[in-house]
Amino acid sequence: MIKRITLLALLLALPASALFGQVESNFFYATMDLGSAQELYEEFPDDITIVRAVSGQAAVYMSPFAAHKLHDNILTHGPGYVYMPSRTAALSELKPLQAAAKSSFTYTLTESSLVEQALPLASAANIEARILNLQSYGTRYHNRGAATDAVYDLKTELEAEITAAGRDDISVRIVNHTGTPMPSLVVTIPGASLADEYVILGGHIDSTAPDRDNAPGADDNASGIATIMEVFRVLLEMDYRPKRTVEFMAFAAEEIGLVGSFEIAQEYNNAGTDVYAYVQMDMTNYNGSANDIYLMTDPYISSELNDFMFDLMDTYNASGEHAISYGTSICNYGCSDHFSWAQNGFDVAFPFEASFSGRNPNIHTSGDTYSVSGTANHALKFAKLGLEYILESAKNDLLSTRDFGRQAVQIGVSNSQLSYQLGTQGEFQKLSVFNVIGQQITTATIDNPQGTLSLGSLKSGVYIAVFESSRGGSVAKKFVIN
Numbered sequence: 001m002i003k004r005i006t007l008l009a010l011l012l013a014l015p016a017s018a019l020f021g022q023v024e025s026n027f028f029y030a031t032m033d034l035g036s037a038q039e040l041y042e043e044f045p046d047d048i049t050i051v052r053a054v055s056g057q058a059a060v061y062m063s064p065f066a067a068h069k070l071h072d073n074i075l076t077h078g079p080g081y082v083y084m085p086s087r088t089a090a091l092s093e094l095k096p097l098q099a100a101a102k103s104s105f106t107y108t109l110t111e112s113s114l115v116e117q118a119l120p121l122a123s124a125a126n127i128e129a130r131i132l133n134l135q136s137y138g139t140r141y142h143n144r145g146a147a148t149d150a151v152y153d154l155k156t157e158l159e160a161e162i163t164a165a166g167r168d169d170i171s172v173r174i175v176n177h178t179g180t181p182m183p184s185l186v187v188t189i190p191g192a193s194l195a196d197e198y199v200i201l202g203g204h205i206d207s208t209a210p211d212r213d214n215a216p217g218a219d220d221n222a223s224g225i226a227t228i229m230e231v232f233r234v235l236l237e238m239d240y241r242p243k244r245t246v247e248f249m250a251f252a253a254e255e256i257g258l259v260g261s262f263e264i265a266q267e268y269n270n271a272g273t274d275v276y277a278y279v280q281m282d283m284t285n286y287n288g289s290a291n292d293i294y295l296m297t298d299p300y301i302s303s304e305l306n307d308f309m310f311d312l313m314d315t316y317n318a319s320g321e322h323a324i325s326y327g328t329s330i331c332n333y334g335c336s337d338h339f340s341w342a343q344n345g346f347d348v349a350f351p352f353e354a355s356f357s358g359r360n361p362n363i364h365t366s367g368d369t370y371s372v373s374g375t376a377n378h379a380l381k382f383a384k385l386g387l388e389y390i391l392e393s394a395k396n397d398l399l400s401t402r403d404f405g406r407q408a409v410q411i412g413v414s415n416s417q418l419s420y421q422l423g424t425q426g427e428f429q430k431l432s433v434f435n436v437i438g439q440q441i442t443t444a445t446i447d448n449p450q451g452t453l454s455l456g457s458l459k460s461g462v463y464i465a466v467f468e469s470s471r472g473g474s475v476a477k478k479f480v481i482n
C-alpha cells in the first residue's frame with residue numbers, strides 16, 4: 001500500500017524514493033524483465049509492485065523514481081521497461097507459455113506400509129546439520145564463487161552417499177545455465193515400470209541480501225534444500241525403488257528472478273518430458289503461524305495436487321508422533337521456483353512454513369541465520385510430507401529388474417521349522433524348498449514379511465529355500481540339516 005503524505009515539511013525529510021512514492025498518480029504500468037523488476041523491488045520496495053510475472057517477464061506498477069533508477073542500471077546491464085497505458089494493457093502483454101497437453105493429476109493412496117517405514121527415519125539433526133553447512137558458505141548469491149562451491153560440494157557429498165548405499169542406478173548431475181554463472185544440481189532415481197513420468201521435489205540453493213557477500217540464507221532457502229536432501233537420504237536408507245522417476249533439484253539464481261528453475265522447466269517442457277508432479281520447498285523452518293504447513297493456493301497452483309497433499313496429511317499426519325496441522329495461504333505472485341514449472345504447464349504445489357504474512361521476517365538480510373529458529377523440528381514436518389509425496393506419487397516398484405540386496409531375505413532353521421524375515425513387504429509371494437537334486441520338498445504362499453514353514457522330518461543334507469515374486473524374480477537361500 002502506498003501511503004499519501006500531504007505535509008510538505010515531511011517531504012524534505014524523506015528519501016527520494018519516498019518522495020516519488022507518495023504521489024500515487026505519477027505511478028504507471030509497464031512491462032520489463034522479471035530480474036530487473038525484482039532487483040528494483042529489493043532496493044525500492046515502495047516504488048514498484050510486481051503485478052504479475054510470466055516467463056521471465058513482469059507487469060509492474062512503478063514510480064518515476066523507480067523508472068529513473070532502472071535507467072541508471074541499464075547503462076551497465078539488463079533491459080529497460082516498456083510503458084503501458086493501463087493495468088490491462090500491461091497484463092495482456094504477458095503471454096503464458098504454450099503448455100504441452102498434459103493429463104491432469106490423479107492419485108491414489110496405496111503405500112501406507114512404506115510411508116510408515118519412512119516417517120520415523122527422517123531426522124531433525126540431519127536437517128540442522130545441512131542448514132548450518134549451507135549457511136557457513138557466508139553467501140550463496142548467484143554470481144559469487146561460494147554459491148557455485150556450495151553446489152559442487154553438495155554433489156560430491158551426495159555421490160559419496162549414493163556409492164555407500166551401493167546404488168549405481170542413481171545419478172547426480174550439474175546443470176549449467178545461460179542466465180547465471182551458478183549451476184543447478186539434479187539427483188535422479190530412475191523409475192522402473194513408469195520411468196517416463198517424473199515426480200520432482202525442488203528448491204533454490206542460492207541466497208540474497210543487501211550485502212551480497214553476507215547472505216547466509218538459512219531459512220531462504222538452506223532449509224528447503226536441507227529438507228529435500230533429508231527426504232532423499234531416507235529413501236536411500238530404505239533402498240527405495242520407484243515406479244516413476246524421482247528427481248530432487250537444487251536451483252541456481254532463484255533470487256534474481258527464478259533463473260535456474262525456469263531454464264530447467266523450459267527444457268523439460270521443450271523435450272516433452274512428462275512431469276507428473278512438482279512440489280517446491282522454499283522456507284520450511286520458521287514456525288511463524290498457528291499451523292505447521294500452509295499450502296499456497298495461487299491460481300497457478302494445481303488444486304488436484306493440493307488436494308493430494310491435504311489427503312496425505314489427513315491420512316498420515318492427523319495425530320500422534322507425526323502430526324502436522326495445516327492451513328492455506330497465498331503469495332499473490334510467482335514467488336518461487338514452482339512458478340517456473342507452472343508456467344511450463346506442469347502441476348505444482350508449494351507447502352510453506354507459515355501464512356504469507358507470518359513468514360520469517362529475516363529473509364534477504366544478513367540476519368537469516370539458523371539461530372532464528374534454533375531447531376529443525378519445523379522443517380522435519382516438511383521432510384515427512386515430502387516423503388509421503390514421493391512415495392505415494394512415484395509408488396513402489398515390486399521387483400521388476402531389481403537386484404536384491406543381501407538383506408532382502410533372512411532365514412533360520414530349528415526344530416524342523418524354517419523361519420524367514422523379508423526386508424521389503426509384499427515382494428515375495430511363494431516359498432519352496434528343494435533338495436540339491438532339484439526335487440521340491442514343500443511349498444507355501446507368503447502372506448507376511450515374517451513367518452515359518454514346517455519342514456517335516458528331513459534327512460541330513462543341504463537344502464535350498466527359494467522365495468519367488470509374482471513378477472519372475474527369486475532369491476535362493478541354502479540351509480543345512482544336520
Ligand code: BES
Binds near residue numbers: 336352
Ligand atoms: N523464498 C522466497 C519466496 C517467498 C517469500 C515465498 C515469502 C513466500 C513468502 C523467494 O526466495 C523469493 O525471495 N522470491 C522473490 C520473487 C522471485 C521472483 C525473485 C520474492 O518473493 O521477492
Ligand code: ZN
Binds near residue numbers: 220255364
Ligand atoms: Zn528469497
